[in-house]
Amino acid sequence: MNKKIIVVDDDEGILDALEAMLDVAGYQVVTSLDGEILEKLHKDSLPDLILLDVLLSGKDGREICSRLKKNKITKNVPLIMLSAEPTAAYGAKQCGADDFLAKPFETKKLLAKIDGHITELN
């Protein structure tokens, strides 16, 4: 079965592009503009990985990340944070993200990171 990835970003253009990229790479993709889907995760609906933007409109990706990493159910799901601000790397580490990548990036680099985290977990 294809691995499932949840992608959260407040920009539709990014969501479209990431969905296309991950789809071509053979992942099952769920996208969300506001991250609410991450609040409702339960044991049976856990993704294999989460891609999360740092600055969402009206929400802070770092807070969402902290909550997920404190939650027993979700804490083991690999989470990669993305941001157009390279200096956000520090904040991403602080809130417990497993990885960080600054936008724009090489798709190969992101795919390698995703693959690495998913393989590591299994």
Added chain:
Amino acid sequence: MKIKKRSTLEHNSKSNQTKISQKIPPEEKKRYLRLMESTNIIPWESDAQTGKFTYIGPQAEKTFGYPLKDWYSDTFWVDHIHPEDREWALNYCLIALKTKKEYEFEYRMLTKTGKEIWLRDIVTVTTNTEGKKVLSGFFIDITEQKKAEDLLKASEERFRALTTATSDVIYRMSPDWSVMRELQGRKFLADTGKPVRNWLKKYIPPKEQKHVMNTIKEAIHTKNIFQLEHQVKQADGTLGWTFSKAIPILDQKGKVTEWFGAASNITKRKHAEEALKNAITLRDNFISVASHELKTPVTSVKIFTQVLQQHSEQIGDERAKKHLEKMDKQLNKLTELIYDLLNVSKIQAGRMEFKEKEFNFDDIIKEVIDVLQAGETKHKLIIKGKTNKKVYADEDRISQVLSNLVANAIKYSPKADKVIIHLSSNNKNVSVCVEDFGIGLAKKHLGKIFERFYRVFDTTDKTFPGLGIGLYISSEIIKRHHGKLWVESNTRKGSKFHFSLPLKHIKK
């Protein structure tokens, strides 16, 4: 000096037979004369009618330079009064002679060498036994005193001119600043004509009072200049800004007698500065937001480009793949420009962050060159030498500098096929030199190429694209690492860009 007792004197020289006073015993007269002769006060006697001296104190010879006998010639006195004083002095004498028993006046006489001597002449008019009017008196040399007075007068004059001519507020404070003695406000501040104690409340807004008083206390303590830029209540009641400076006036014992100050109106300048600061903050925030917003669509386009690239590879469309590769390269350029824009605004605002850590210098150089070489087909990037050092710096920023220098080297040597990166070190620095074999730089550009937005425009050179901020950013990064960035260049032979970083920053 006050001379209360005026007395006539008798001279014992042979040429003078006049007996003026019979009342004083000769012994006492002699003693008195000797006493006078030992001072700078020159006694004299003369005939009131003719003005001819009948006696002159011997010190006159030393003071004026004329032999004593000359003084007894008929018109000696009149002849040797300073020409400018002669007429009025003579007139004054004639009138005083008729109306007064005693008088004194000040005038100048000329010495033998033509020097001016200021004299205070104290004169007593008496009548001798023959019923003739006789004058006796003293010359007091007041030249030094006059000079000092003139100097003081000139300096007072200048001071008055200065305080009138200046557009600055002028103020005077008591030694402990408890009392403002005077303030001329020049319409900027309200005047204070009489000494007041409530000056702090009158001129300084409450939130500035503590700051101002602390600076004053410091000045009083050190007896040093008080100097401060602070807000002030203007004459019209609104708040303004002043640059105020006061100096302590000391007496001869070094005790402060007064503080004299001048304060200029810098309200307009301050407001302009504030407006500029706000404008810069606004601009930097705008650039920061704009570059962030630009990155989002670029990210999206880049992902699609690479997805398409992969797709065209899978279906074997080589042409499409090539085109998409070129597109991707352009996107990378666009990304770099966006970063440059952001970096410049950060440097300008002093907000560029550095994350320093220790790293192996040669490894990072090789890493950067490998990445650059991967995207470069024409030029071979050759590393020569080694530093064998670890440095404590911001790895990413140093990589950025090297990328910038190498990218420039490639860009400005379109006909060459290599760029050499020389590495060296000593016990103080690591050094990198990026050498190209391109168009080089004319001398006139060398000093300016590290300036912001500077681009080489030459009638002979073709122009090259760019914002002209790459080298500026690089030089700022190296500066912040306490290193050096410099260039050697020859037109048409190529350029050598060097940078060095100090090793002393290594933290263990």
